[in-house]
Amino acid sequence: MAGAGPEACHARGMTDREEPVAAASGRGGFGMAGGGPVYASSGRVAPRPPAADGDQALAARIATVQEVLDGLPGSAIFLMPVFGDDGEVADFRIMAAAPDAVDIAARRGQELVGLSILETYPTVVGTELWRGYLRTLESGVRYEGDPFEYEEVLAGIPRLSRFAVRVAACQGGLIVSWVRLDSGEREQRRLTVMQRLAMMGWADWDLTGNVVTWSDEVYAIFGRDRAQEPMTLAELRSQVVAEDLPALVRTVRRLLGEGKPIDHTFRITTAVGEVRHVRIVAEAEMDARENPVEVLGFFQDLTPAKRAEQQLLEHQRAALAHRSLLAAERDLAGRLQHALLPVPQQSLRLAGLTVDVAYQPLQEGLNVGGDWYSAIELPDGSALLVIGDVAGHGLDAVATMAQLRFTAKGMAITGTPLATILTRLNTLLLHTSERNFSTATMIMAHYEPDTSQLSWVQAGHPPPLLLRQGRAHYLPAPRGILLGATTAPxxxxxxxxxxxxxxxxxxxxxxxxxxxEDVDEGLARLVAAATAPTGGARVLDGILDALVTPDARRDDICALHISL
Structure with missing residues (x-):
């Protein structure tokens, strides 16, 4: 391309100054191609049409420069001066642009052509960059000043951007190229923030040049002063906990000797004595002879994760120990309960009566209740029938149930009246040491076979159900408050x-x-179940089948069915 090379641009120097570009307003939105200052203007106004051979020559030169820019990467534009009535440069206009040139408003390449610098960048006038334009246009000496700063406003937020700008004279105008610096700086800041949040930093060991480079976060991980040099791979051992050193040495040797990537965790001790868990992930670059020449990798501080892991492990151990304790206590409560009530389902013959027994403990975890019964024949041939329920669950309820059961049996064998037995059991509950339970309910009945007489007392317990000639009704309850409720029952x-x-x-x-649910509803269900045909099965079994839903149970169940 004739006249298109750099020699053509420098050879012409300022010889074309006598051919000014016609002043015309440019379209707004472009500052510096590739991300420079952007100011809006009133829209593009085309330059005056060529009217002389000079204009045609200018158009040819611009076309030649455009051909050069078409082959250049990055941001570059060709400016021509616009002269005022006094013969001084009043503005510059973009006459050609590289295809990769782009502004903040995303205009690219040819979209930039025709824009006026003065209208698009009004604040550039009078700056060092503007003076650099003028000096280069006047002298032909290339301008490359300090980074140019420009404050842009995007989404209402001001942000300062920095550019490295280069200006060279060419074909009576200027070739302006630049690189935006702050984009790389922002990426570096993002990388720094990401490393800090991840507690991770990168490291580079140049083994041939013996140069080690650490990111700031690696210094923080090792607790090392940034004024100190970063450590070589061999020097790392100085901070490694002694127990972890052999494994780390083997790992590094494998990396350098076999070129295999490593991922290893070890402990270090910082200058202030803090022990940290550190992970290294690295790989080696090998030369043609399979010798390592460079190691690239990163360190990550796993100390918070290890602490959390240790805390979780301790919680798991504590939970396991607690579960073991609960299982042991549940087993003990169950054994005690079974020792006190060895047969959960049986039929007895006592003093001419048939007594069917059903006992179904809930036994969920330590939810062992205090339900109990007693059905024995007394020395005089009569029968003692007792059923009770201690408030609460667990070992305390089982222990209380044992006290009541055996104390009631002992007093009944000695002939103590039933009402007196309840009074003394109430006193026993009130004066038991370390009383962890609240109250208990009971029914005690004494049957004399010679007279078929049944005497009974109750302490706040649900009433007995009598079935006679196919009809069922609840017996009127004699006076009696639950055990443990008052000192004067x-x-x-x-x-x-x-x-x-x-x-x-x-x-x-x-x-x-x-x-x-209201208890009367449950009592009505019991009447219905007790009077329903049993089909030959035990009456008690039919009642339990009708009333008990295993998945819906919330309490122990104990029942005695007595028939004459």
């Missing part, structure tokens, strides 16, 4: 004569109560 006894075919049901509240 009063208990009365009630009696009835059992007839052949009579059935009596004693039970705990777990059989009739449901959360959020």
């Amino acid at each position: 009063h208990y009365e006894a009630s009696a009835l004569r059992l007839l052949p075919g009579d059935q009596l049901l004693l039970y705990t509240d777990g059989l009739v109560e449901k959360p959020g």
Whole structure:
């Protein structure tokens, strides 16, 4: 291309100054191609059409420069001066642009051609850059000043940008090229922030030049003063915990000897004595002879993660120990309960009565309850029938149940009246040391076979259900408050004569109560279940099948079915 090389630009120097570019307003939006200052203007106004051979020559020169710019990478434009009436340079206009030239408004290449510098960058006038334009245009000496700073406003937020600008005379105008510096700086800041947040830093060991480079975050990880030189791979061992050193040495030797990438975690001790867990990930660049020439990698501080892992492990151990304790306590409570009530389901013959027993403990975790029963024949041939429920669950409830069961049996064997037994059991609860329970309910019944007389007392317990001649009703309860509720209770006894075919049901509240439901509804269900045909099965089994839903249970269930 004739006259298109750099020689053509410098040879002409200022010889074309006598051919000024016609003043014309430019389109707004371009500052410096590739990201320079941007100011809006009123829109593009085309230069005056060529009217003489001089204009045609100028157009030819511009076309030649455009051909040169078409082959250049990066941001470059060709400016021609615009002279005022006084013969001084009043403005510059972009007459050609490299294809890769781009401004902040995303205009590229030919979109920039025709823009006026004065209208597009009004604040450039009078700056060192503007004076550099004028000096280069006048003298032909290339201008390359200090980085040019420009404050742009994007989305209402001002931001200072920096550019390295170069200006050279060419074909009576200027070739202006530049590189935006702050974009690289922003990327560096982003990288620094990312490293800090990830607690990670990069390292480069040039083994041939014996040069080590660390990022700032590596200094922070090792607690090393930035005034000190970064450590070589061999010097790392000075901070490594002794127990971890052999494994790290083997790992580094494998990296340098075999060229295999490594990913290894070890502990270091900082200058202030803090122990940190550090991860190194690195790979080696090998030469043609498979000798390492450079190692690239990163360090990561895993100390917070290791601490969290240790805390989690300690919590898991504590939870395991707690579960083991709960399992042991549950097993102990279950053993105690089974020792006290060895047979959960049985049929007994006592003093002419048939007594069917059903006991279903809930036993979820340590949710072992205090339901219990006793059915024994006394020395005089009569029968003692007892059912009770201690408030609460766990070992305390089981221990309390044992006290009540054996104390009641002992007093009954000595002939103590039933009402007196309840009074003394109430005193026992109130004066038990380390009393961790609240109250208990009970029914005690004494049956004399010679007279078929059943005497009974109750302490706040659900009433017995009597089935006679196919009909069921609850016995009126004699006076009696639950055990442990007051220091001055009063208990009365009630009696009835059992007839052949009579059935009596004693039970705990777990059989009739449901959360959020009135107890009368549960009592009505029990009547319906007790009077329903059993199909030959035990009456008690039919009642349990009708009323107990295993998945919905919330309490122990204990029941005695007594028939004459």
